[in-house]
Amino acid sequence: MINKLKKHIKSKIPDIHLQELLKGTSTAMVIRVMGVGTSYMFTFLIAGLYGASAMGSFALAQTVLMITAIIARLGLDTASVRFVSENYSQGKYSTLRKVYFTILKMVVPMSMLLSIGLFSLAPVLARNILNKPGMESLIRIASFGVLPFVLLFIHSESLRGMKKIIHYSLFRNMTTPFIGSVLLLAFFYSGFTSDKYPVFAYLISIAILSVIALVVWLKKLPKTDTNKERTKEVHLKGLLTVSLPMFFTSSMSYILQWTGLIILGIYRPAWEIGVYTVAFKVSLITGIALFAINSIAAPKFAELFSKNNMKDLENIVHQSTRLIFWTSAPFLILFLIFPTFFLGLFGQEFVFGKWTLIFFTIGQFINAISGSVGLILQMTGKQKVFLNIIITSTVINIILNVILIPKFGITGAAISSMISMVVWNLISIIMVRKYYMILTLYIPKILWRK
Numbered sequence: 265m266i267n268k269l270k271k272h273i274k275s276k277i278p279d280i281h282l283q284e285l286l287k288g289t290s291t292a293m294v295i296r297v298m299g300v301g302t303s304y305m306f307t308f309l310i311a312g313l314y315g316a317s318a319m320g321s322f323a324l325a326q327t328v329l330m331i332t333a334i335i336a337r338l339g340l341d342t343a344s345v346r347f348v349s350e351n352y353s354q355g356k357y358s359t360l361r362k363v364y365f366t367i368l369k370m371v372v373p374m375s376m377l378l379s380i381g382l383f384s385l386a387p388v389l390a391r392n393i394l395n396k397p398g399m400e401s402l403i404r405i406a407s408f409g410v411l412p413f414v415l416l417f418i419h420s421e422s423l424r425g426m427k428k429i430i431h432y433s434l435f436r437n438m439t440t441p442f443i444g445s446v447l448l449l450a451f452f453y454s455g456f457t458s459d460k461y462p463v464f465a466y467l468i469s470i471a472i473l474s475v476i477a478l479v480v481w482l483k484k485l486p487k488t489d490t491n492k493e494r495t496k497e498v499h500l501k502g503l504l505t506v507s508l509p510m511f512f513t514s515s516m517s518y519i520l521q522w523t524g525l526i527i528l529g530i531y532r533p534a535w536e537i538g539v540y541t542v543a544f545k546v547s548l549i550t551g552i553a554l555f556a557i558n559s560i561a562a563p564k565f566a567e568l569f570s571k572n573n574m575k576d577l578e579n580i581v582h583q584s585t586r587l588i589f590w591t592s593a594p595f596l597i598l599f600l601i602f603p604t605f606f607l608g609l610f611g612q613e614f615v616f617g618k619w620t621l622i623f624f625t626i627g628q629f630i631n632a633i634s635g636s637v638g639l640i641l642q643m644t645g646k647q648k649v650f651l652n653i654i655i656t657s658t659v660i661n662i663i664l665n666v667i668l669i670p671k672f673g674i675t676g677a678a679i680s681s682m683i684s685m686v687v688w689n690l691i692s693i694i695m696v697r698k699y700y701m702i703l704t705l706y707i708p709k710i711l712w713r714k
Contacts, residue, residue: 295430299437300549306441306448307545310462311538311610313452318459319538321402324394324529325463327522329406332382333413334518336375339511340367341417343503346643348425349566357486364422364485366500371418375411382407394529402463409467412474419477428484435477437555443469509647516654520661520684524677527665532673535613540674542610543617547624550595554632557584565636565643578702585635585706592632599625620678627682630689635704637692649695657688 311319344367351360382389383404390400420435447465525544528537568577599606603621607614641650661684668676693705 295433295438299433299441300552302438302442302445304545306445307542308610309445309448309452311542311614313448314457314459314462316535316538316611316613317533318462319541320534320536321396321399321459321538322462322466323525323537323541324396324399324534325402325406326466327525328382328389328403329409329413331518331522332378332407332410333375333417334511334515336378336410336414337371337417337511338374338504339507339509340371340503341414341421342510342642343367343507344418344422345425346506346566347503348422349427350570352426352486353567353570357488361485363503366503367418370500370503371414372411375414379407379410382410394526396529396534402460405460405463405467409470412467412471416470416474416477419474419481422481423477423484426484431477431480431484435473439473440466440469443472506647509651510642512651512655516651516658520654520658520688521681523658523661523665524669524674524681527669528674528677531669536616536674539607539614539617540620540677542614543607543620543674543678544624546606546621547599547628550592550599550625550628551632552591552595554588554592554636557588557636565640569644574700578700581635581640581702581704582706585633585704588632588635589706589708592629596625596629617674619675623675623678623682627678627685630682631685633706634689634693635706637689637696637704640696640700640702640704641692644700646695646699649699650692653688653691653695656691657684660684660687 307319310322344363347363348360351357351363386400386403386407389403391397416435420432423435424432444462444465447468448462451461451465525537525540528540564580565577568574568580599621603618603625604615607617607621638650641647641653661680664680664683665677668680670676672679693703696702696704
């Protein structure tokens with residue numbers, strides 16, 4: 265179906281930007297699908313070998329790690345896509361290198377400091393916030409993953425800015441859960457059955473990939489400028505001016521995504537959190553196309569906008585949204601009709617999350633058909649606008665979770681997520697339309713316009 269749609273789109277708008285998007289999307293899509301497969305293999309192994317309770321404990325430890333890593337990055341990973349794309353496309357490789365090393369000078373010491381802080385505060389987080397004293401050792405283990413996790417993001421996003429989509433997709437989507445799965449099997453069949461070992465497997469895989477990503481990035485980084493203009497000075501203040509709004513956006517996006525899990529961690533047992541996590545991961549399949557297209561679209565949006573090529577930008581947005589819709593719709597239908605079947609693949613206890621999966625799937629589908637609205641705003645200088653949208657959606661999400669989770673548990677968390685995602689995407693669609701007269705939303709024969 266994807267190949268037929270690609271031929272149809274190419275025949276209508278045979279421009280180089282669209283062909284580049286389609287080529288990159290196809291590559292990213294294949295790797296993303298493989299990544300989803302390995303990710304679910306990792307989740308399946310944790311759930312099957314260690315149980316729902318271990319799945320919940322792993323999800324909480326992973327969430328704490330990811331929140332800490334977001335703070336350590338200060339949005340510089342997302343900003344690097346924009347700065348790398350702009351300088352790489354213009355042949356300003358000396359400036360690109362200065363940007364990269366300036367980012368490292370900030371994130372490395374910040375990561376180390378936060379890692380020490382997380383290790384020290386583990387008892388407080390486990391006992392006083394999450395109300396789970398047994399999580400203390402897992403949080404301390406997770407603290408050692410902050411620096412490698414941050415560096416993995418910085419290098420993979422920088423490769424994304426250079427349009428090295430295969431490398432980016434491998435580092436971000438596929439290889440971590442694959443290595444983690446191999447390690448997890450080795451641990452389990454060697455007699456290591458403690459719930460700590462899924463976290464160990466995850467962290468070791470991140471550390472390995474972090475080193476490989478660094479080596480690949482340094483090999484891909486051009487040494488000689490093709491643009492003879494004088495190299496610009498790069499100041500941390502200038503980078504932070506762009507990255508901090510992206511940092512707050514990432515923070516709010518992450519809080520928006522995982523607020524339900526954190527509040528569930530306070531009110532509900534670990535096994536229920538494990539069911540919630542599996543339902544959420546299954547629903548993410550609906551957004552495979554969105555993620556794949558975003559992999560190549562982010563630097564493309566930044567490049568076209570920097571050249572003031574709004575016509576090609578509009579074409580890319582329209583056609584990418586159409587592709588997202590048709591590749592997401594089948595998953596929506598399957599998950600809405602057979603939620604029990606898909607959750608049952610992870611074990612009978614996970615069928616408990618039937619309605620959780622249904623509401624998550626609806627939310628993810630709305631996210632997919634809205635197009636790459638968040639990236640468009642961030643890559644075209646409207647990161648502060650998008651930040652305000654995310655803050656609004658996050659506040660709504662937190663309020664709804666506090667109200668619904670005590671009454672409805674994981675189903676309440678999924679409903680909260682769905683509503684806040686609708687708000688986020690609807691406002692973003694309106695803002696993109698307002699600033700650029702581009703309608704990203706695609707519903708066949710209703711709102712689509714050429």
